[in-house]
Amino acid sequence: MGHYARIGxxxxxxxxxxxxxxxxxxxxxxxxxxxxxxLLDDLTPHFRVLRPERRGHGRSPDAPGPTGYASMAEDTIRFLEDVVGGPAHLLGHGDGGTVALLTAIRRPDLVRRAVLVGAVFHHEGLVPELRAALAEHGVGQVPAPLALAHEEVSPHGAGHAQDLWERLMTMMSNEPALRREDLAGADVPVLVMSGDRDVVSLEHSVALYRGLPTASLAILPEATRSLIAEHPGLCGRIAGDFLRGATAPG
Structure with missing residues (x-):
């Protein structure tokens, strides 16, 4: 059942x-x-699973202010404080993984364990082909499947998906820009998960794993950016075991 929470x-x-x-x-x-x-079948038997939709995404209306990882992390921190009422586990995919990382760095007291799926700590972690395409061709047109899925539930009309896409792609070209030493602030157990064919380079995922104080690494073979949709059972079991402490960080 869905709910709305007003936070600021x-x-x-x-x-x-x-x-x-x-x-x-x-x-x-x-x-x-x-x-x-x-993932719900693997996670709901063990956890109270909350799925917030960020501002401008899903059923959440857009809100004034910049589109950036800093504001996304701040929204997540306030959601933990005001809705959850304390610390929680985090599992983030893509931008959500980067938001989970920033939340753990800023407020490790609010994060018990975190799973970062396809996350980056620096925008140069994207594969060179994608960075070159963004530099040469700009943000381009939002892919039709993403636009259609967005319009199915969004409170905004047609055209919002393209506007949001342009803001997000501009953000990804410049953010985040964390240094390796910044990762030490995420002093919680973290699992770094990625597909070996993700738009995040394998080298960057390994650097993220090595830069975190307490981390494990899972690279899924033959998996792309859509690894959760491609391998939901495997992703759910790996993440669920880690979050329950059944697998210790390496």
Whole structure:
């Protein structure tokens, strides 16, 4: 069942499943809570799973202010404080993984364990082909499947998907820009997960893993940016075991 929570100027839609320690699922850019449908069977028997949709995404209306990882992390921190009421586990994919990382760095007291799927700590972690395409051709047109999925639930009309896409792609070209030493602030157990064919380079995922104080690494073979949709059962089991402490960080 869905709910709305007003946190400052931001109206956030979220749903709530299961019982146990709270776990936030943080979706990727131009995604929404539906991106995690395939993980619920593995996670809800063990956790209270909350799926907030960031401002302008899914059923959450857009809000004034810059589109950037800093504001996304701040919204997540306030959601943890005001809705969850304390620390939780985080599982973020894509932009949501980077938001989870920033949240853990800024407020490790609010994060128990975190799974970062396809996350970057620096925008240069994207594969060179994607960075070159952005530099040469700009943000381009939003892919039609993303636009259609967005319009199915968004409170905004046609055209919002393209506007949001342009803001997100501009953000990805310049953010985040964390240094290796900044990662030490995320002093919680973290699992770095990625596909070996993700738009995040394998070298960057390994650098993220090595830069975190307490981390494990899972690289899924033959998996792309859509690894959660491609391998929901495997991703759910790996993430669930880690979050329950069944696998110790390496």
């Amino acid at each position: 100027d931001v109206l956030t839609w979220y749903d709530d499943h299961g019982a146990g320690e709270p776990l936030l699922l943080l979706h990727g850019g131009l995604g929404d809570s539906r991106d995690f449908d395939g």
